[in-house]
Amino acid sequence: MTPAVPDLSCRELVELVTDYLEASLPVDERTRFELHLTYCEFCRTYLAQMRQVLESAGELTEESLAPEARDALLATFRDWKKGSGGGS
C-alpha cells in the first residue's frame, strides 16, 4: 500500500509540533505527522520533550524552546541524514 501523501521531513515536523500538540493541525497534516513518528525515533523523542514543556508551561510557543536547543536538534538531524547518505 502506498501512502497518498508525501512524507514529512524532520524539519517540517519540528515546525508543526506546536500545532500538533495544540490539536490545531489539519487532519491530513496530522496523518503525515503521525506517519513520520512511526519510523523516526528522533521525532518521537522531540515530541515527548515538547509535550513535557507544554505540560509544565501550560502554554507552548516557539520561545518555549531555547534557540540553542532547537539549533542543536536541527544539527543532529542534518548529521544523521548525512550519515544515512543520499539527498542533495
Ligand SMILES: [Zn+2]
Ligand atoms: Zn523525524
